[in-house]
Amino acid sequence: xxxxxxxxxxAVAIAGALLFxxxxxxxxxxxxVLESRHRKYESPQNFAFEFRFSPYRPDIDGDPNLRGATPxxxxxxxxxxxxxxxxxxxxxxxxxxxxxxxxxxxxxxxSMAAPAPLAAPSTGFSAxxxxxxxxxFYLVAVARADVVTKELHIPLVPxxxxxxxxxxxxxxxxxxxxxxxxxxxxxxxxxxQAALGVALHLNVFDEYSARNMDNSLGVNNSYLFFEYYSSxxxxxxxxxxxxxxxxxxxxxxAFEF
Amino acid sequence: xxxxxxxxxxxxxALAAFFVSARAQAVPTISFPTTNPTRSSPTNSSYPARxxxxxxxxxxxxxxxxxxxxxxxxxxxxxxxxxxxxxxxAGPSDCxxxxxxxxxxxxxxxxxxxxxxxASFTVDIKARDLVAASLSTPAPASSGGVTTPISSxxxxxxxxxxxxxxxxxxxxxxxxxxxxxxxxxxxxFNPSTQGLGVVVDTIGPAxxxxxxxxxxxxxxxxxxxxxxxxxxxxxxxxxxxPPPGKAGTDSGxxxxxxxxxxxxDASASSDSGSAIDGTSLSPLGPIADAAxxxxxxxxxxxxxxxxxxxxxxxxxxxxxxxxCGNSSDAGVCASNVIQPNINGSVIAxxxxxxxxxxxxxxxxxxxxTVTGLTNGVQYTFGVAASDLIGNxxxxxVFPCATPQPISDFWDKYKDDGGxxxxxxxxxxxxxxxxxxxxxxxxxxxxxxxxxxxxxx
Numbered sequence: 001x002x003x004x005x006x007x008x009x010x011a012v013a014i015a016g017a018l019l020f021x022x023x024x025x026x027x028x029x030x031x032x033v034l035e036s037r038h039r040k041y042e043s044p045q046n047f048a049f050e051f052r053f054s055p056y057r058p059d060i061d062g063d064p065n066l067r068g069a070t071p072x073x074x075x076x077x078x079x080x081x082x083x084x085x086x087x088x089x090x091x092x093x094x095x096x097x098x099x100x101x102x103x104x105x106x107x108x109x110x111s112m113a114a115p116a117p118l119a120a121p122s123t124g125f126s127a128x129x130x131x132x133x134x135x136x137f138y139l140v141a142v143a144r145a146d147v148v149t150k151e152l153h154i155p156l157v158p159x160x161x162x163x164x165x166x167x168x169x170x171x172x173x174x175x176x177x178x179x180x181x182x183x184x185x186x187x188x189x190x191x192x193q194a195a196l197g198v199a200l201h202l203n204v205f206d207e208y209s210a211r212n213m214d215n216s217l218g219v220n221n222s223y224l225f226f227e228y229y230s231s232x233x234x235x236x237x238x239x240x241x242x243x244x245x246x247x248x249x250x251x252x253x254a255f256e257f
Numbered sequence: 258x259x260x261x262x263x264x265x266x267x268x269x270x271a272l273a274a275f276f277v278s279a280r281a282q283a284v285p286t287i288s289f290p291t292t293n294p295t296r297s298s299p300t301n302s303s304y305p306a307r308x309x310x311x312x313x314x315x316x317x318x319x320x321x322x323x324x325x326x327x328x329x330x331x332x333x334x335x336x337x338x339x340x341x342x343x344x345x346x347a348g349p350s351d352c353x354x355x356x357x358x359x360x361x362x363x364x365x366x367x368x369x370x371x372x373x374x375x376a377s378f379t380v381d382i383k384a385r386d387l388v389a390a391s392l393s394t395p396a397p398a399s400s401g402g403v404t405t406p407i408s409s410x411x412x413x414x415x416x417x418x419x420x421x422x423x424x425x426x427x428x429x430x431x432x433x434x435x436x437x438x439x440x441x442x443x444x445x446f447n448p449s450t451q452g453l454g455v456v457v458d459t460i461g462p463a464x465x466x467x468x469x470x471x472x473x474x475x476x477x478x479x480x481x482x483x484x485x486x487x488x489x490x491x492x493x494x495x496x497x498x499p500p501p502g503k504a505g506t507d508s509g510x511x512x513x514x515x516x517x518x519x520x521x522d523a524s525a526s527s528d529s530g531s532a533i534d535g536t537s538l539s540p541l542g543p544i545a546d547a548a549x550x551x552x553x554x555x556x557x558x559x560x561x562x563x564x565x566x567x568x569x570x571x572x573x574x575x576x577x578x579x580x581c582g583n584s585s586d587a588g589v590c591a592s593n594v595i596q597p598n599i600n601g602s603v604i605a606x607x608x609x610x611x612x613x614x615x616x617x618x619x620x621x622x623x624x625x626t627v628t629g630l631t632n633g634v635q636y637t638f639g640v641a642a643s644d645l646i647g648n649x650x651x652x653x654v655f656p657c658a659t660p661q662p663i664s665d666f667w668d669k670y671k672d673d674g675g676x677x678x679x680x681x682x683x684x685x686x687x688x689x690x691x692x693x694x695x696x697x698x699x700x701x702x703x704x705x706x707x708x709x710x711x712x713x
Contacts, residue, residue: 060670069673075666118472119662127471127478130665171667171678174473174626178667180678185667187680242670242677 043218045256048104048144050087050225054250055080056110058134059233059243075130076112080248083110089142091256099145104161108136116173128174134244136231138165138193146221155201157223165193165231167244189233189241197227199254223254285336285374285431287343291453294327296320311645315422316384318459318602318648321414325384331429336374342432345369345382347390352428353452364393365428374431382427385409391423391457392416414459415603418519422458422646460519460600461650462490462642468655474663475632479655480624481640489644490620496604496639496652497614498592501629510607511593518598519651592637601641601649616643630660 057080060072085108092102113131118124140163148154171178171185178185202222203210213219226249233245292313296304304325307313314327331343346352348365357363368386372378389409417423429452467482483490499506594604594612604612614627620642630636636659639652664672671678 060675063675063677065674065676066670067674071666071669071673071675075669114666116473116663116665119664119668122661126473126661126663128473128476128663128665130663130667132666171665171670173663173665174476174478175628178665180668180671183671183678185670185678187678189677240676240678242675 042220043214043257045220046091048087048089048091048100048142048254048256050085050089050106050252050254052083052085052087052106052108052250052252054083054085054229054246055248056083056134056246057081057248058132059245059247063241063243065239075117076114076132081110081112083108083136083246083250085109085136085250091142091144097151098147099143099157099159101141101143104140104142104163106136106138106140110134110136130171130173130178132169132171132244134167134169136165136167136233136244136246138231139163140193140195144199149201155204157199157201159197159199159225159227161193161195161197161227161229163193164190165233165245166190167231167233169242169244187242189235189244191231191233191236191245193229193231195227195229195250197225197229197250199223199225217257219255219257221256223256224251225254226251285333285341285433287331287333287374287429287431289329289331289380289429294329296325296327298323298325308645312422312456312458314427314453314455315646316387316455316457316459317646318414318600319606320384321388321459322411322602322606323384324411327382327384329380329382329429330377331372331380332377333374333431334376336431337433338375339373340433341374343372343374343380344430344432345380345427346430347382347387347425347427347455348393349391349423349425351426351452353430360395362395364390364395365426366390366393368427380429383409385411385413387425387427387455388417388457388459389413391425412513412515415513415516415600417457417459418517419460422456425455425457426452427455428452458644458646459602459648461602461644461648464598464651464653465493465640465642466653468640468653470638470655470658472658472661473626475630475660476626476628477630477636477638477658477660478624478626479638479640481653482623483620483642489646490642491645492616492618492620492643493622493625494601494605494613494641494643494649495615495617495625495627496595496601496612496641497627498595498612498637499634500612500614501627504631504634508608508611510611512596512599512603512607516599516603518596519600595637595639595652595654597654598651601639601643601652604639604641604652605649614638632660632662635659 057078058072061070085106087104087106089104090102091100094100111131111133113129115125116128116130118126140161142159142161144157144159146157148156148158166188167190168188169186200223202224210222213222228249230247231245232247233241234243235241293306293309294314296306298304300323304323307315316325333341333343345368346358346365347368348357348363350357350364352358352365354363357365366389368382368390369380372380386409392413463484465481465483467480469480471478471480479495481493483493499508594607615625617625625640627638635657637657638655640655641652642650644650667678
């Protein structure tokens with residue numbers, strides 16, 4: 001009787017031990033211990049790359065020298081053109097419980113063209129196009145608060161950018177670079193660059209694919225971002241600057257790797 | 258004695274029969290390469306060979322103009338030395354048929370001198386003779402059926418008016434000895450296998466349609482629509498009068514006497530040598546937008562602002578379907594040369610290409626910009642399609658137009674008081690692909706980063 005009771009007690013103890021181990025393992029998995037072990041095999045993350053698209057309407061008519069004249073709008077209208085750009089950020093510093101900070105550089109391109117009017121006294125339009133090409137660059141400090149995603153588990157990363165910008169531009173027609181009053185239509189303008197935006201963390205929508213992308217390409221995170229930015233290209237108030245900057249929104253895809 | 262004489266006669270008959278039989282069996286034969294003959298002209302003993310990939314024995318307008326002669330090396334066998342002869346006849350039909358040579362319906366005519374057969378000799382055929390043969394018509398009954406050869410001087414090059422190439426049968430005919438004046442009666446063998454095909458094609462593809470012209474600053478932009486079924490089109494030639502940089506100078510050139518507009522009739526083809534239903538050719542419509550002058554609508558920018566004096570009269574300058582353009586219409590455009598439906602090869606040949614402003618070897622081209630013009634000078638432009646054999650087709654004339662200064666964005670910006678400009682623009686210095694290059698470089702940096710991550 002006593003032996004049977006002891007056997008029963010031993011069986012209960014073994015079962016309890018097994019249950020405890022199983023429960024402990026389960027709790028460990030739930031608590032992210034295994035997940036953290038997996039994270040050890042995530043590729044390092046040091047950079048971010050953005051494909052950016054933005055409506056672009058240079059603030060040329062905002063030049064006070066024009067005294068209210070609107071040569072840009074008169075020729076090209078008020079319809080924004082498309083800016084295509086790319087940005088590469090170095091996430092040089094990771095601040096615990098905040099995110100990353102580092103420098104970023106960008107290069108973009110936009111162009112606008114319209115039929116060129118005939119010179120007075122003729123009226124109407126010629127068969128030539130008049131065009132401007134603008135190549136905006138900027139160097140900014142980028143702060144990305146990915147703590148929102150990593151610790152608050154909200155798949156959004158707010159970020160901010162600030163720095164300096166520089167744009168090369170060229171006005172031309174079918175005959176080449178425009179000339180007026182002996183001045184060729186080409187030059188550069190510089191100024192400031194600032195942006196505020198938020199990026200939607202796409203990994204949460206398909207973590208399996210995200211991990212595969214990390215394993216195969218080294219891309220840790222993918223984002224769809226939207227930002228409001230200002231390219232205040234006035235050469236810091238110079239009177240001889242073609243104001244090719246723009247204040248608008250931009251959207252695109254970003255990848256951290 | 259008599260017996261000997263009879264025997265001798267028998268021997269003589271036998272010998273005679275033997276020779277007659279031998280002569281009957283030993284038919285003279287000739288052979289020669291039927292493609293890629295050597296060619297020469299009075300000024301070039303090594304005239305370039307025809308492109309063997311397209312009409313290898315073709316005769317183009319330029320061949321005719323340059324008085325090219327084709328040389329065929331002929332080998333002969335079984336001929337009677339000093340007696341058997343060879344002539345080359347050409348025509349649209351099989352010239353080995355006597356009826357095609359001597360009858361009131363035949364159109365063949367000789368295109369060579371008469372050669373006495375030898376083991377090896379060279380037969381010369383002049384391009385102009387073939388062009389003339391392509392123009393021959395049946396001999397009138399009063400002529401006894403003998404076609405009067407068409408003069409094959411330089412003027413013959415301008416006499417063809419059909420845009421389709423004419424396939425010609427060129428027959429090398431051997432005539433046996435003793436034929437006398439009526440050699441054909443003693444034609445020794447069926448010579449049909451001793452011929453070669455030649456296409457006489459001196460006119461390029463059908464004229465483009467839908468011409469429109471736009472004005473720019475020291476430039477003019479023209480647009481046209483190629484004829485869709487001109488399958489032989491290989492490119493386009495742009496003519497302008499005066500040529501860039503020649504404003505105010507008199508070229509002293511004019512069309513050759515007798516040059517007439519090319520009628521593209523119902524049987525006209527696309528210049529490929531095969532007939533195309535002419536009714537399917539797109540007619541030359543009114544010259545586009547001739548009445549749009551002064552219309553300030555930006556939507557019309559590509560084809561506006563023709564000068565007002567003559568566009569409407571030029572509008573009827575070219576039609577197809579059996580009606581030739583009225584060359585006098587072009588006079589209002591102040592060009593005695595660039596006229597509707599004139600053979601473009603004729604214009605291209607004037608003054609060593611004096612009126613040729615531009616050429617394109619892209620058959621899909623539908624527009625061109627001619628630069629280097631003088632503002633305020635009225636220009637006449639024409640466009641013609643060119644083909645693979647080197648011909649330029651009938652000309653489509655554009656409305657007269659005068660380049661004018663424009664007021665582009667930069668002009669307006671500066672006029673309004675803008676102070677920028679004149680600075681450094683590295684992008685212009687290194688060319689337009691810069692943005693692509695820069696973006697590519699950025700992407701390369703990113704890719705390198707990714708690869709580095711993967712290696713770790």
